[in-house]
Amino acid sequence: HERRHGRLRRVLQDAPKATVASLVLVVGLILVTMRPLSAGIAATLTLLIGVVWMVGGAGAAQVKVTFLNFIALPITFGIGAEYALNVVSRYHQERNIVQAVMSTGSAVALCSWTTIVGYGSLLAARNAALQGFGAMAILGEVACLLAALIALPSMVLWLQSRKARAAAAGSAAPPPSAAR
Numbered sequence: 001h002e003r004r005h006g007r008l009r010r011v012l013q014d015a016p017k018a019t020v021a022s023l024v025l026v027v028g029l030i031l032v033t034m035r036p037l038s039a040g041i042a043a044t045l046t047l048l049i050g051v052v053w054m055v056g057g058a059g060a061a062q063v064k065v066t067f068l069n070f071i072a073l074p075i076t077f078g079i080g081a082e083y084a085l086n087v088v089s090r091y092h093q094e095r096n097i098v099q100a101v102m103s104t105g106s107a108v109a110l111c112s113w114t115t116i117v118g119y120g121s122l123l124a125a126r127n128a129a130l131q132g133f134g135a136m137a138i139l140g141e142v143a144c145l146l147a148a149l150i151a152l153p154s155m156v157l158w159l160q161s162r163k164a165r166a167a168a169a170g171s172a173a174p175p176p177s178a179a180r
Contacts, residue, residue: 015070022074023051026081039088046084046152050144051076057139068129069136076137079115080144083108087148097156105149112145 027044034040054076063069086108091100119141122134 015067019070019073023077026077030081030085034085034088036092039092042152042155043081043084043088045155046088046147047077047080047144049151050080050084050140050147053143053147054136054140057143058136061135061139063132063135063139066129066132069132072133072136072140076140076144079112080140080147083112083144083148084152087152091156097153097160101149101153108148109145112141116141 026047030043030047031037031040034043051073054073058065086104087100090104091097094100094103116138119134119137122130122137125131125134
């Protein structure tokens with residue numbers, strides 16, 4: 001009995017460390033391989049937004065955090081990164097975020113949908129732990145999909161509008177010699 005509690009205690013201590021390590025490795029891989037670096041940063045921010053939405057959604061839906069559904073986090077890191085990377089890569093090819101979402105959004109959404117269907121089958125399980133894992137994994141899928149298809153384009157459009165306003169303000173200012 002004590003040995004079993006010791007193993008469970010070690011699992012509970014190791015799970016957060018392993019989860020953080022998986023996030024650091026995924027982010028590191030994104031930042032090392034994606035070029036330009038701004039694309040890697042955009043994909044990383046999108047992933048982090050999706051993960052925050054996932055955890056917030058789990059809290060709002062009162063999904064209990066268990067060892068099994070805790071495993072959904074590292075899986076979500078990899079899948080969520082892929083969705084963001086597909087949209088960011090296309091954006092850097094086309095230089096138009098609306099076109100990037102239109103050309104890759106349906107493929108990303110279909111990929112997510114098939115994964116959601118797979119996780120959804122776990123909701124029919126009689127085991128509460130499997131149901132919790134399915135719920136947490138679905139939340140991760142939906143959150144990362146929305147982050148890639150809504151939050152990422154919104155960020156890009158917002159940054160583009162800020163840059164355009166700054167350029168317009170800079171061109172409207174009198175030349176330095178005229179101010180004297």
